[in-house]
Amino acid sequence: MPEIVDNFKNALLSSDEEGASAILDQYLLKHTPLQFVEEIVVKTLDDIGSGWENGDYALSQVYMSGRICEALLDRALPDQSGQRWHKPKMAIALLSDYHSLGKKIVYSVMRAGGFQLVDYGRVEVEELVARVTEDRLEVIMISVLMLSSALQVKEVVRRLSPRSDNLKIVVGGAPFRLDRQLWQEVGADAVGYTASDALHIASSLQGGKADE
């Protein structure tokens, strides 16, 4: 078993889409797609994410891995298959910022990890607050790249906290990585330093598993 994880990881790191796809096909002969997600994808993306944190891997590898896994999973586990985890109810947004790569990576990794989430795209504070409230979200993931955008989270927290006590505000992006106190300063409930942290956070908040 660990051998397949290693092979899969190497395929992702060298951005070998065909290799990764062949491993999936092989695996599906004896297992379910959801097992592939749980046993292989999540673990591998997690390793690559923490490897980036430590300086062992590069962002381009995190990006390509996320994209490849997302494509594989879209094939093996289409949205309508009923096997994706729909809980908690969550969305991801790029707040007041023009740098969408971080959000895109987190979105890919979350979907590759079997989660379903809405993509709000790029939003300003006003719109974000309105949509989160209207959609009665349980988790909102906010991605930023500029410090000035990170500081906008304060306003989001100030306006959302009186309304929704079930809501968790999760933040991430370069300024939060560079200043490890910043997430608390802006009043977020949690922070992720890599895209795979988003998986852990979502899993820990997960009320129910896949819809049967």
Added chain:
Amino acid sequence: MSEPKMTSLQRVLTTLGHEEPDRVPLFLLLTMHGAKELGLSIKDYFSKGEYVAEGQLRLLEKYGHDCLYSFFYAPVEIEAWGGEVLYQDDGPPNSGQPFITDPSAISKLKIPDVKETPALAKVLEATRLMKKEIGDKAPIIGVVMSPFSLPVMQTGFDAYLEMIYKDRPLFNSLMEINEAFCVKWANAQLEAGATAICYFDPLSSPTIIPRELYLQTGYHVAKRTISRINGATATHMASGRALPIIADLTATKTAAVGISAAENIGEVKEACRGKLTVLGNLNGIEMIHWDRAEVKAAVQNAIAGAASGGGFILSDNHGEIPYQVPDEVLLAISEAVNHFGNYPLDWLVKDDD
């Protein structure tokens, strides 16, 4: 405090020659703080070369650091190609929608005229005005985006990564165009009075792409480009890591490297000693809430790690200090350098015993 024995320029040249000057040179790489000095909005401040020149001269006077910085903002180069720039009140302008949306547009790109294009002309004007005032007292640091990093703003980051991995011919043709532009832009700044060019190249950092890929791509781009720039360059990783590629960077013939706050400055220094000047690595984001004790500790730590033997310039890790960093912190940094940065570094030797 005694009169300094060297001018800022002498101090910087000495350290670049890997010898110890009178004290550790300090580069406070401030871009937007000049607007505060002049009581202007960020957008107005960057609208005229004379404002930026005046702002930089006032900041030099106020903080007694060792350079003038003619950098406006990274997307000035995008503006030059006809792309969109978006201003904000409390941070640097950002590039808007990528202006290269399909691959066929690349072969049709026209290199901007670096002297006539308004966005670039204002930077050259600022450089000339600064040079007129400062003469040879302090260096003027000009900035270019590396041809390898610029496409993030030209095509968008994800499209560019896909191009690097999947379409090398297209990548090569974009590099050819960007290299020609970068060389002209750097040389025009040198001609206007810049002393050296900071070559911003975070895409080459192992934080962004693996070294093997760098050796096939950004490394060759840097080698070709730097060899055609008529002055010294410092390669900046914009807070990405540098340590795994120090030998490669040295081979590109750059003189200095801007490193990350996430790496051990002493380790980087040992890899660079005698070959490459280390520029760094105070954490600009954390700086916003530093108190005096934290400033002192950070400055001491950087000097202890990298100042011995020269080949070191103290600065932030990114090449731009955020707008939100208070003046008191900047003053405290400058004071700490005047206190701990005098060569010979006696306090360091004593601490080691």
